[in-house]
Amino acid sequence: MPALSAPFGRSVALAAPAKLNLSLAVLGRRPDGYHDIESLMVGVSLGDSLTVRATESSGISLRLRPAAGPAGPEVARDVPTGPENLVVRAAMALAEAAGVDRGLEIELVKRVPAGSGLGGGSSDAAAVLRGAAAAWGIDWGSDRLAEVGARIGSDVPFFFAGGPAVVRGRGERLEPVGGIPPLPVVIARPDAGLSTADVYAACVPDADRRGDASRLAAALAHGGLRAAGPWLHNALEAPARRLCADVDHLLAALARAGAACPRLTGSGSACFALARTATEARRIAARLAAERNSAGHRAWPFVFTARLLPVTDGREETATG
Numbered sequence: 001m002p003a004l005s006a007p008f009g010r011s012v013a014l015a016a017p018a019k020l021n022l023s024l025a026v027l028g029r030r031p032d033g034y035h036d037i038e039s040l041m042v043g044v045s046l047g048d049s050l051t052v053r054a055t056e057s058s059g060i061s062l063r064l065r066p067a068a069g070p071a072g073p074e075v076a077r078d079v080p081t082g083p084e085n086l087v088v089r090a091a092m093a094l095a096e097a098a099g100v101d102r103g104l105e106i107e108l109v110k111r112v113p114a115g116s117g118l119g120g121g122s123s124d125a126a127a128v129l130r131g132a133a134a135a136w137g138i139d140w141g142s143d144r145l146a147e148v149g150a151r152i153g154s155d156v157p158f159f160f161a162g163g164p165a166v167v168r169g170r171g172e173r174l175e176p177v178g179g180i181p182p183l184p185v186v187i188a189r190p191d192a193g194l195s196t197a198d199v200y201a202a203c204v205p206d207a208d209r210r211g212d213a214s215r216l217a218a219a220l221a222h223g224g225l226r227a228a229g230p231w232l233h234n235a236l237e238a239p240a241r242r243l244c245a246d247v248d249h250l251l252a253a254l255a256r257a258g259a260a261c262p263r264l265t266g267s268g269s270a271c272f273a274l275a276r277t278a279t280e281a282r283r284i285a286a287r288l289a290a291e292r293n294s295a296g297h298r299a300w301p302f303v304f305t306a307r308l309l310p311v312t313d314g315r316e317e318t319a320t321g
Contacts, residue, residue, distance in 0.1 A: 010054050012134045016127040017047035017312050018118040019158060020185065020265045020272055022228075023216045025209035026200070026235040034154070034170040035200055040213040041119075041155075042164040042180055043312035046187060046304050048112050048124055050087070052131035055103035060091045067111045074301060076110040090125035090152050091132050097148050098138050113302050115193035117266025119155045126159035155266075163311045166213045177214075179221025182307045184281035186259060188288055189270040189302040190246035199267040202239035209233060225274050229261050232274075237264040244269055250300060257287035270302075281305045 019041050027036040062081045066072035083089060091104050106128060112120030129145045132138075142160040149156030154171035166175040216231035241248040247264060250271050254262035258280070259273030275281035282305055291299040 010135050011051055012053075012131040013049070013051045014127040014131045015047055015049055016112075016120070016123040016159075017043040017045065017309055018112045018120055018123060018187075018306075019043050019155070020187075020308075021117070021234060022220075022263075022274075023209075023213045023231055024234045024236060024266070025207070025212055026203050026205045027207045027210060028205045030170065032170075035203075035205075036169060037167065037171070038210055038213050039167045040164065040177070040216050041158050041161075041167050043159075043309040044118075044185060044187070044306040045309060046112060046118075046306040048120060048127075049109045050124060050127050050131060051107045052091075052128060052135050053105045054132075054135040055105055057103050058101055059103045060088050060095075060106070061104070062088050062106045062108060065107060065109045067109050071302060072110075075113050079110060079114050086121040086125040086152055086156075087128050090128045090149065090156070093148050093152060094129055094132050094138070094145070095136075098133075098136070098140070100136050100138070102136055104132055104135065113189050113270070116189050116270035116302075117194075117196075117264065117268045118187070118189075118270050119158070119266065122149075122153045122155035123159050125149060125152050125156050129156075159312065161312075163309070164217065166217065175214075177217040177221075178310075180217065180308055180310050181220060181224055182310055183220075183225055184275040184278045184305065184307050185272050186254070186275060186281050186284045186288070187265075187270055187272045187302075187304045187306060188250055188254065188285075188300050190244070190250050191301050192244050192246045192269060194240055194244050194247070194268045196267040198243060199236050199239050202243060203236050204238075206235045209235065225260075225276055228274070232261045232263050234264045236267050240264050240268040247271065253288060253291060253300065254284070257284045259284050274308075278305070278307075 024039040066076040146157040146160040219227040262273040
């Protein structure tokens, strides 16, 4: 068991940004059942927030708190608080790996809809690994924490990269990239979600897109949004559209609202569109939010504006009680 220097009651507050897959190529199926991918992942300013506190008694507890606003309860709907939640699994995995017998209290404020392809659960797990290590006094670097995270979910290592990265393998191989501008973005999600396993099972590998993630990163860095269009691509978009008609309808709605090159992120069901200015992003979002379905309800219950994050450094604020 490691020497633990942190006092009981120490609390750590962390931000957990969501991510977008600005490009995603599926290169083929691996012997372990996963798929090899190549993706340009970029964090966004939309995110959850967490507070963790070390306790003298053993056990991991999670309290879920919806974010303020009308969509808050809907965002938190159906998010589990037991060991099936990635946050709890991450804390348990770190405790086992480090030989820790202290407990942890976690409060999670949800802003990122689950089952969206936005990496909310993975980002939460990465944040808890950082926070639990600080609260428990475990002096492990990001690489070692990312190794623990990789056992929890394929997207978790990205949130230790510190910024945009080309992600390869099943998500564990990261190549950080610089120069990505903080472009405004519109993010929307239909009410319906998608199964990641089902979307991958229905996809056709597109190994000919190998290298597009690096090309997109270079295009954004040197030419901005104008140069990015040819490289914005997601191999999972076609199967997602077949499996969920709402994805097809949402992409069409984004285009009607004035978005250029709207795309699916991850395995969905959230979609996004980069914008040239914050004003343009707000205008597109307002048009989406104004759409109504046949029952008179909002057609798209989750519509956000955000911006790309050139740096996601896992900043935290620590207070000792």
